[in-house]
Amino acid sequence: MQLANKKLDWDEFLHIRQEVLNTWPTGREVDLAEAVAYQSGIPVSRRFAEKLAQAKQEKLTLAQPRAGVALVHEHIELLRYLQDEGGADLLPTTIDSYTRQNRYQEAQSGIEESRSVGRSMLNGFPAVNHGVAACREVTEALTVPVQVRHGTPDARLLAEITLAGGFTAYEGGGISYNIPYAKDVPLERSIRDWQYVDRLVGYYEEQGISINREPFGPLTGTLVPPCVSHSVAIIEALLAAEQGVKSITLGYGQCGNLTQDVAAVRSLEELADEYLNRFGYHNVVITTVFHQWMGGFPQDESKAFGVISWGAATAALAKATKVIVKTPHEALGIPTKEANAAGIRATKQVLNMLKDQPLPEFEDLRQEKELIKEETRSILEKLLDFGDGDIALGTVRGFQAGIIDVPFAPSRYNAGRLLPARDHQGAVRLLDFGNLPFREDIKEIHREKIKQRGQTEGRDPSFQMVIDDIYAIGKGMLVGKPR
Incomplete structure (x- = not known):
């Protein structure tokens, strides 16, 4: 069957679902009807989509860190610290690298080793191995919404378990979690697998439960031209909307020039609205996320705080709906919870100082916005031509032809x-x-x-x-x- 941007037939979805849930024993814990009932009982204060929609309406920028460790209680302790001491408005659960590659047996070994040595031996939380009940233990222990953040080309089982486990937002996409992360995963396969994820999220939406979806904006880092990351974001927004997703957060990674970064964030939301409306997706709430510096950091903590604060200021002036916060230990490895909380506090200080200060659209900013829009439209229109009007098919063909090209990506399906x-x-x-x-x-x-x-x-x-x-x-x- 040829790839197409078409809503996945429900019977076909259920057929695929049996195979997905049988991938690892914890998949058998997922009962979709029970998961819907559980999600419906989560209070609004812990719902990601609702909090983002409110922030957009009030023109506020929310702060969200990155964090994840191997064991359940230690992960809860970390997130509570970032919530209570850091003041995070939104929380993550960063998934470990083994789970991202569907290597669950090795993730299990990492859990056991972590228990043995008394510290995390994984670089994130292995949610699939821990299962539904453990995920609910995490989300119920917190008072703010929690999102799953990872980097997985095939994230179907992870989605089933974590959404049943009470997470109310899910990051990633068939392009943004393939091309920058994997070498040998065919783009057509990852787009199909993510159509499954979005169909699952769309099903929750049909039951009155809005799950936020967020394509990964920065792709390969700080030298990605805005038109490239914008094109990927809008493609993944169109793919998600077709499957019934109604809350979509589109991301952009800080490049460092204030005018270009503000122009990028503002143009991203405008372009997304333009293309979603053009294809008939009129009831989608689009919000934006600005990622603080994704490149190399200074080792000196004081200098690192300077980089963090510049990212916070840019996010505030661009009026991004949320900002992903870095830590002063970026150059040193996995941060302590204290360093992570310090990055959040520094960011929130700047956000609060600038929340009532609009940045007028001066001429250089206006010109940069128009340039980014023209470049992005050039890419998207050619992809639509390549796909005979279908953005999914056009994307696969476009990557083959280099019409869209992510710099420094490892994928052999990217022109480079x-x-x-x-x-x-x-x-x-x-x-x-x-x-x-x-x-x-x-x-x-x-x-x-x-x-x-x-x-x-x-x-x-x-x-x-x-x-x-x-x-x-x-x-x-x-x-x-x-x-």
């Missing part, structure tokens, strides 16, 4: 020809356009801005600029200028 670099003001531009379907006047804007940087630095634009930009923040700057 795109080469970004910063201009002299730190905005992300393109040195090599690959096969992106841009008009010549758009390409000339990129060429001219990178040329200006070269003239400022006294060197010809080259791949060395890209290398310098990757390491710049760790050295105390944004643009990787030669010494």
Whole structure:
């Protein structure tokens, strides 16, 4: 059967579901009717979609950290600390790497080893292994909404267990949790698997239970051009909406230039509304998430707080609905709960200071917004052409042709020809356009801005600029200028 952006037939879904639930013993704990009844009893104060919708209406930016450890009670202790001492508005449960690759037996070994040595030997919470009851123990122990955050090309069983377990938001998508994360997973397969996830979320919605869905915005990090991450976000929003999802949060990773970052967040929401309405998805609530710096961090904690605070300020001025918070230990490894809470407090201080300060749409900001929109539309329209009007089919064909291309991605289903670099003001531009379907006047804007940087630095634009930009923040700057 050819891939298509078409709502999954319910009987077909149920047929696939039996195979999914049999993947690991805890899958047999999931009773969909009982899970719906359980979700319906979760109070509004712990429902992700409702809290995001309220924040959007009030033009507030909510703070959410990343966190996850191997054992249930230790995970609860960590999240309670981030809630009570950090003041997190929303909480995560970051899933471990074994679970992300559906390697549940190895995740089980990690649980047992963690119990043996008395500390987490996994880099996240193995929700599939722990099962439905343990997930409910986690979500019931907290007073704010909790989201599942992971990085899984095939996240079907994880979705079944965690939604039955009381989580009210679920991150990821068939592109954003494949191309940046996996080498050998066919894009057509991951899109199909995520259609299953979205059909499950859509079923909950049909029963009056809104589960928030969030494609992963930053993709491969801090040098991803906004038009690329926007295109992926909007594709995944269209795929989710077709399956019945009504609460969608679209993400963008901080690139570092204030004007470009604010323009990106604002244009993302506007473009999403444009395309969802165009295809008849009129009752979807779109919110935005801004990811603080996803690249290398300074080792010095004081400098790291500077990076965190700049991300918080940008999120507030862009009026993103939420911000994903980093910690001052990013350069050192897994943070302590104290460092994680400190990052949240620093972020919330800045958010509170700026919440009533709008950033007017000055001319440079307006121009940047229009440029991002034109670039994104160029990609999306060509993908629709490739798919004869079907965005799912067009996406697979478009990645094959390099019409959409994620820089630095490991996937062999990605062309990998795109080469970004910063201009002299730190905005992300393109040195090599690959096969992106841009008009010549758009390409000339990129060429001219990178040329200006070269003239400022006294060197010809080259791949060395890209290398310098990757390491710049760790050295105390944004643009990787030669010494």
